[in-house]
Amino acid sequence: MQQRTIFAVTAILVAFMLICGCTGTTSDQTPGEKQQLRIATTTSLYDTKLLDHLTPIFEEKYNAELIIVSGGTGKAIEYGQRGDVDVLMVHDRAREDAFLADGYGTNRRVFAYNYFIIIGPESDPAGIKGMDPEQAFTTIREKGMAGENVVFVSRGDASGTHSKEQAIWKAAGFNYSTDIQGSGSWYQEAGTGMGATIAMANEKQAYALSDIGTFLAYKGDVDLVALVDEGDALLNVYCAMQINPEKYPDTNTALAKDWINFLISDEIQQEIASFGVEEYGQPLFYAAQNDWEKIGVPQAEVKDPVL
Amino acid sequence: MYEIIEGFLEALRLIITLDPDVMAISLRSIIVSFTATIFASLIAVPLGGVIYFGSFPGKKSLINLIQTLYSLPTVIVGLLIFLLLSRVGPFGFLRLLFTPTAMIIAQTVLILPIMIGLTISALSGVDPIIRDTLRSLGATRFQLLANTMKEAKFAILAAVALGFGRAISEVGAAILVGGNIMASSFSSSTRVLTTAISLETSMGNISQSIALGIVLLAIALVVNFVITTVQHR
Numbered sequence: 001m002q003q004r005t006i007f008a009v010t011a012i013l014v015a016f017m018l019i020c021g022c023t024g025t026t027s028d029q030t031p032g033e034k035q036q037l038r039i040a041t042t043t044s045l046y047d048t049k050l051l052d053h054l055t056p057i058f059e060e061k062y063n064a065e066l067i068i069v070s071g072g073t074g075k076a077i078e079y080g081q082r083g084d085v086d087v088l089m090v091h092d093r094a095r096e097d098a099f100l101a102d103g104y105g106t107n108r109r110v111f112a113y114n115y116f117i118i119i120g121p122e123s124d125p126a127g128i129k130g131m132d133p134e135q136a137f138t139t140i141r142e143k144g145m146a147g148e149n150v151v152f153v154s155r156g157d158a159s160g161t162h163s164k165e166q167a168i169w170k171a172a173g174f175n176y177s178t179d180i181q182g183s184g185s186w187y188q189e190a191g192t193g194m195g196a197t198i199a200m201a202n203e204k205q206a207y208a209l210s211d212i213g214t215f216l217a218y219k220g221d222v223d224l225v226a227l228v229d230e231g232d233a234l235l236n237v238y239c240a241m242q243i244n245p246e247k248y249p250d251t252n253t254a255l256a257k258d259w260i261n262f263l264i265s266d267e268i269q270q271e272i273a274s275f276g277v278e279e280y281g282q283p284l285f286y287a288a289q290n291d292w293e294k295i296g297v298p299q300a301e302v303k304d305p306v307l
Numbered sequence: 308m309y310e311i312i313e314g315f316l317e318a319l320r321l322i323i324t325l326d327p328d329v330m331a332i333s334l335r336s337i338i339v340s341f342t343a344t345i346f347a348s349l350i351a352v353p354l355g356g357v358i359y360f361g362s363f364p365g366k367k368s369l370i371n372l373i374q375t376l377y378s379l380p381t382v383i384v385g386l387l388i389f390l391l392l393s394r395v396g397p398f399g400f401l402r403l404l405f406t407p408t409a410m411i412i413a414q415t416v417l418i419l420p421i422m423i424g425l426t427i428s429a430l431s432g433v434d435p436i437i438r439d440t441l442r443s444l445g446a447t448r449f450q451l452l453a454n455t456m457k458e459a460k461f462a463i464l465a466a467v468a469l470g471f472g473r474a475i476s477e478v479g480a481a482i483l484v485g486g487n488i489m490a491s492s493f494s495s496s497t498r499v500l501t502t503a504i505s506l507e508t509s510m511g512n513i514s515q516s517i518a519l520g521i522v523l524l525a526i527a528l529v530v531n532f533v534i535t536t537v538q539h540r
Contacts, residue, residue, distance in 0.1 A: 036495065038405070047510050055491070065495055069405060069486035083394040084404055195509040218511040248394065 030260035037255040038067045040079035041089040046070035048213030071158035083248035084248040087165045089240045092160040095109045111263040112285040118228035126150045133231040134172035142187025151206035156189025165209045257306045314517025336499040340475035344416035355426025376420035385480030386411040405486040413480040418470040429462030468534045
């Protein structure tokens with residue numbers, strides 16, 4: 001009996017060593033012939049499943065394998081700074097500029113854009129429907145601090161969405177850390193992802209800033225509606241950039257360039273512009289290709305292939 | 308309530324139709340956590356024995372430290388392993404970040420304190436008369452260790468079961484070092500049941516999350532059934 005048990009245990013151990021050996025090969029660069037491209041992106045982009053849609057097209061064309069990790073923009077940038085990925089895809093112009101200036105990234109290209117929306121309860125206690133984003137924010141704060149039943153739930157997690165929210169507060173003339181943060185129970189910081197923030201706003205029947213993709217995914221499950229969906233301040237621009245090979249020489253430079261050029265190619269720009277129409281009745285993104293003036297980026301960033 | 312029922316039905320549907328994504332994720336969960344449990348057991352059980360039977364200065368403090376580490380948050384372990392395996396970290400050259408191997412390492416480290424500590428507890432639960440009897444029969448140090456462990460078999464297997472449970476249910480470290488990747492090939496992906504649940508929840512797919520949770524519990528049930536059977540042999 002004991003010998004049988006020992007034998008069984010040993011057999012299992014050997015089996016798992018072998019399995020472990022198989023999973024261990026991912027630490028080698030190429031399982032088989034395929035090259036791997038590592039991409040860090042933001043949850044706002046990843047959760048819309050646009051990348052899942054584009055991945056098979058790219059993988060077949062370039063005989064590659066895409067390894068995509070997602071997190072808040074801050075986390076994605078962290079991965080880029082540590083050289084753990086080959087490409088960074090985010091939507092925070094200010095932090096992207098800093099990233100490029102510090103030499104971590106290069107060859108930024110803008111491939112898509114959409115708009116953030118201010119969501120809130122259908123009853124709209126603050127009456128912000130149809131307002132400008134800055135005006136809406138000011139009104140929410142005013143009514144919230146006056147003690148009316150008005151609450152705003154913030155991402156509070158250094159994500160791209162959170163940065164955008166802070167930018168709107170600034171554009172409305174407020175100092176974020178003194179006038180908004182901790183200024184009252186009307187302003188609550190969730191410290192979580194977009195979905196959880198929306199769920200929280202739903203529970204509290206509160207206002208929040210959301211990207212359109214996540215909101216559409218939640219729409220049927222929450223009692224919140226889009227109240228403000230127009231305004232330059234709500235512009236949400238997505239870019240892709242290479243991790244600088246001068247800082248991290250062993251990133252997959254060739255494939256990174258292929259991916260970026262793939263995104264700004266005519267064919268894929270069309271795919272992006274039509275993505276989501278079937279499921280949600282409206283596109284989730286606009287192609288950046290011809291709207292470079294509208295979104296305020298140099299034409300080169302939407303047109304010029306990376307060499 | 309409705310969502311929970313919907314989740315349950317979705318779980319049945321996913322299992323019966325052998326949904327390929329769910330199958331892949333489940334298999335990966337099992338492989339990663341099983342391997343981590345085996346590795347941890349191989350280290351923890353002998354080490355626990357050596358610590359228990361040894362007499363050295365600082366033994367009590369060591370045991371104290373081990374038990375304190377029971378409370379080590381999984382996110383911290385994940386962060387630590389992440390920093391070690393990151394390209395700019397000391398072991399970056401191994402290129403293990405965002406691979407299943409990294410997850411196995413993280414889970415092994417995570418469950419080691421519990422398994423060492425519980426092994427020591429298990430051994431100290433063995434009647435001292437047995438230890439004396441073994442000694443009086445002329446047992447060598449190794450024989451003493453091995454035979455006492457056999458007596459404590461039940462409790463040690465309970466430690467293994469707990470270790471596996473902790474490994475398969477943790478999220479924090481798995482997301483940090485694995486990246487929750489769903490790539491086209493099985494061996495490049497790092498999505499497991501817990502990280503998938505986390506993702507589905509954050510995307511608003513509640514019934515999918517509940518379904519995956521039920522699958523995870525079903526796996527844990529089967530594994531523990533096996534362990535219980537072995538315990539009672």
